[in-house]
Amino acid sequence: MALHLKLHTQPDVPLEADCISPDRMQSLKNNEISSMTVFHGNRQVKLGDFFDCKGTFDGEITIDGDLSNIKHIGASMSLGKIIIEGSVGLHTGAGMQGGEIIIEGDASDWLAAEMLDGKITVKGNAGHMTGCGYRGSSIGMQGGEIFIHGNVKNETGHVMRRGLIVVGGDSGDFTGVNMIAGTIIVFGTMGIRTGAGMKRGSIISFNEAEILPTFSRNCEYQPTFIRFYAKYLEKNGFLVDPSYANGSFERWSGDSVEINRGEILLSKHKNK
Amino acid sequence: MIEKTNKKVVEENKNIKIVHDATCTFCGCVCDDMELHVDVDEKRIIKSKNACVLGRAWFAEHTIENAPAAMIDGKEVTIEEAIEEAAQTLVNAKFPITYGLSDTTSEAQRQAVAITDYIKGNIDTTTSVCHGPSGLAFQGVGESTSTLGEVKNRADLVIYWGGNPAESHPRHFGRYAVTPKGMFTPNGKKDRTVVLVDVRKTKSAGVADILITPKPGKDFEVLWALRALVKGVKLSSDIEKETGVPLEILTDLAKRMKECRFGVLFFGMGLTMTRGRHFNSGALLALATDLNEYTHFVAKPVRGHGNVTGADNVVAWQTGYPFGVNFSRGYPRFNPGEFTTVDTLSNGDADAALIVASDPGSNFPKKAIEHLKNIPVITLDTKTTDTTKLSHVAFKTSTYGINTSGTVYRMDDVSITLRPAFESPFPDDEKILKSIKKRVHELILKNSHSGGASGEAKVAAAVNPL
Numbered sequence: 001m002a003l004h005l006k007l008h009t010q011p012d013v014p015l016e017a018d019c020i021s022p023d024r025m026q027s028l029k030n031n032e033i034s035s036m037t038v039f040h041g042n043r044q045v046k047l048g049d050f051f052d053c054k055g056t057f058d059g060e061i062t063i064d065g066d067l068s069n070i071k072h073i074g075a076s077m078s079l080g081k082i083i084i085e086g087s088v089g090l091h092t093g094a095g096m097q098g099g100e101i102i103i104e105g106d107a108s109d110w111l112a113a114e115m116l117d118g119k120i121t122v123k124g125n126a127g128h129m130t131g132c133g134y135r136g137s138s139i140g141m142q143g144g145e146i147f148i149h150g151n152v153k154n155e156t157g158h159v160m161r162r163g164l165i166v167v168g169g170d171s172g173d174f175t176g177v178n179m180i181a182g183t184i185i186v187f188g189t190m191g192i193r194t195g196a197g198m199k200r201g202s203i204i205s206f207n208e209a210e211i212l213p214t215f216s217r218n219c220e221y222q223p224t225f226i227r228f229y230a231k232y233l234e235k236n237g238f239l240v241d242p243s244y245a246n247g248s249f250e251r252w253s254g255d256s257v258e259i260n261r262g263e264i265l266l267s268k269h270k271n272k
Numbered sequence: 273m274i275e276k277t278n279k280k281v282v283e284e285n286k287n288i289k290i291v292h293d294a295t296c297t298f299c300g301c302v303c304d305d306m307e308l309h310v311d312v313d314e315k316r317i318i319k320s321k322n323a324c325v326l327g328r329a330w331f332a333e334h335t336i337e338n339a340p341a342a343m344i345d346g347k348e349v350t351i352e353e354a355i356e357e358a359a360q361t362l363v364n365a366k367f368p369i370t371y372g373l374s375d376t377t378s379e380a381q382r383q384a385v386a387i388t389d390y391i392k393g394n395i396d397t398t399t400s401v402c403h404g405p406s407g408l409a410f411q412g413v414g415e416s417t418s419t420l421g422e423v424k425n426r427a428d429l430v431i432y433w434g435g436n437p438a439e440s441h442p443r444h445f446g447r448y449a450v451t452p453k454g455m456f457t458p459n460g461k462k463d464r465t466v467v468l469v470d471v472r473k474t475k476s477a478g479v480a481d482i483l484i485t486p487k488p489g490k491d492f493e494v495l496w497a498l499r500a501l502v503k504g505v506k507l508s509s510d511i512e513k514e515t516g517v518p519l520e521i522l523t524d525l526a527k528r529m530k531e532c533r534f535g536v537l538f539f540g541m542g543l544t545m546t547r548g549r550h551f552n553s554g555a556l557l558a559l560a561t562d563l564n565e566y567t568h569f570v571a572k573p574v575r576g577h578g579n580v581t582g583a584d585n586v587v588a589w590q591t592g593y594p595f596g597v598n599f600s601r602g603y604p605r606f607n608p609g610e611f612t613t614v615d616t617l618s619n620g621d622a623d624a625a626l627i628v629a630s631d632p633g634s635n636f637p638k639k640a641i642e643h644l645k646n647i648p649v650i651t652l653d654t655k656t657t658d659t660t661k662l663s664h665v666a667f668k669t670s671t672y673g674i675n676t677s678g679t680v681y682r683m684d685d686v687s688i689t690l691r692p693a694f695e696s697p698f699p700d701d702e703k704i705l706k707s708i709k710k711r712v713h714e715l716i717l718k719n720s721h722s723g724g725a726s727g728e729a730k731v732a733a734a735v736n737p738l
């Protein structure tokens with residue numbers, strides 16, 4: 001049986017619970033888990049003041065309740081699995097080094113910020129700055145995979161260096177801004193200024209998009225690798241219409257204000 | 273004529289004091305060449321020589337109000353009682369926030385940072401709602417900068433982007449950037465090319481040699497295109513369709529930028545507060561950086577409040593970050609969007625607020641104001657405002673630069689000492705904040721001793737004797 005945490009008291013100010021991580025909980029008894037320290041605003045309190053703890057850790061932690069005011073869950077985790085039954089607050093999976101997080105509801109801003117490895121799946125929407133670098137950081141996500149079935153807001157994949165971000169819905173402005181490398185796939189429409197300042201990396205969309213004047217159109221072709229990606233995405237719960245995966249894409253390269261080695265691929269399939 | 277003579281006689285009979293080299297703190301220009309004529313008996317400034325229309329209004333409207341110096345829930349109390357209540361409120365809060373600070377002295381700002389540090393709160397300044405995006409861009413891109421004195425003496429290409437200084441900073445043109453004669457610009461305006469980039473034709477357009485009006489919300493694209501042109505990248509003439517600016521104009525501007533001796537980009541909130549925000553500022557800062565491959569180019573935000581630059585400086589030298597700083601874990605963390613005041617209020621995070629010299633109750637989003645109404649608020653302000661009206665504890669304080677001396681920072685980070693004109697019966701912000709800090713510290717030590725003195729508090733007492 002998995003370790004089960006159930007929120008019994010809603011915090012009245014944000015709760016920072018970076019102790020909710022398989023790495024930290026794997027060798028502890030339930031009473032020790034309940035006495036782990038969390039920050040309720042500026043007060044150090046016990047995890048048990050907010051959560052009931054049942055079951056035993058078998059590699060998995062399930063968390064129940066509205067966690068939208070709880071931050072840093074799964075931050076820096078390197079193993080195991082966390083399943084969040086509802087929505088979750090800021091910085092979930094930030095700096096994650098391995099393992100898996102599944103979020104059944106929505107995720108807030110800074111999801112998987114500066115992630116190094118591992119996998120995150122969000123069944124709902126995610127906020128701003130998914131897989132990004134923190135302010136002042138020159139590198140964001142450095143590896144791992146983020147699958148979001150809903151929409152994301154602005155600056156998805158800001159300064160990302162490696163890894164994969166897949167967005168089932170729409171993405172906001174500045175998708176892949178200042179991207180260094182890695183792949184972003186957006187099924188829906190992207191906001192404005194996609195790939196601004198990108199050095200390398202691929203941004204793929206199944207829709208049209210506004211392209212900055214500093215990108216240049218190269219060609220229209222049928223990239224083989226997208227068919228492989230489509231198979232992989234299907235395995236991860238995304239439905240990919242074969243006519244998109246097998247169809248033509250327009251390739252733009254940029255950003256010419258940087259080293260111009262990035263690419264934006266836009267599906268030319270018209271039956272939308 | 274008779275009326276004029278009578279006025280003169282009346283003035284001659286008055287007890288007038290003249291303050292030379294006083295400073296106007298109304299806007300970020302912080303002009304320090306004021307000559308103030310003060311009616312000592314009536315305690316008001318009757319003439320402010322050298323001030324612009326905004327400065328004159330600022331000096332004229334500051335008279336001594338007949339109002340209580342301290343109130344709790346709208347009832348007059350002694351200052352000591354109000355300090356006790358403020359300290360208790362802040363110490364008992366789990367997520368106290370400090371906000372404002374742009375219209376007070378740096379000495380007061382310093383006390384506010386110390387209080388926030390003690391109470392493990394969250395500190396933010398009005399920067400987060402004006403040039404906060406520029407603050408973010410500085411972190412991401414860097415800043416190629418100079419003083420306004422250098423601009424006056426050297427700049428031969430002056431570009432204003434997304435601002436209307438003629439109305440917001442009336443002396444910016446005359447004192448620093450357009451008309452003054454400098455060491456290497458002996459003929460003033462004749463030695464300079466002035467470019468104005470704005471989505472609409474404002475009163476500032478009159479000084480511009482070149483006026484560029486992009487489509488609204490297209491500043492980023494124009495800046496990005498200029499970066500590309502400066503780097504020698506060829507662009508399609510479609511750029512006009514997208515941005516509203518013809519390619520020839522952009523090419524000409526890029527050429528002028530590369531060929532000038534000393535160029536400056538001044539940017540305002542028309543750039544920082546439109547869609548793209550910190551990326552707009554970042555694009556402009558990156559353009560200035562790119563241009564340094566060819567010539568000397570600097571970029572400067574045109575700051576609004578008198579000492580908002582001081583707030584950035586003080587918060588930065590005390591915490592390492594300019595605004596949006598949180599101490600809840602005992603050390604400073606910077607995260608605009610999470611720790612900026614609009615967010616801490618709109619998300620319902622804050623459970624107490626210390627507001628210094630600012631009026632978020634009238635200019636914040638509705639959701640933030642609603643939350644402000646539901647938590648205990650402590651205000652320090654020279655006037656009655658929407659925020660002081662909803663406050664649990666309200667202090668009336670004296671006005672910096674008029675009643676109080678101290679230090680302020682001009683928009684180019686140059687510090688200036690204030691020369692006050694006349695005394696106020698109200699204490700200054702620094703004095704009140706110092707007293708709150710002292711009491712907060714005593715309460716924290718008491719609480720930690722009663723719970724078995726924590727090492728942290730003991731260390732704090734040892735290293736921070738008050």
Ligand code: SF4
Nearest residue numbers: 296299303324327443
């Ligand atoms: S420009 Fe600004 S600081 Fe100078 S006198 Fe006018 S309002 Fe005061």
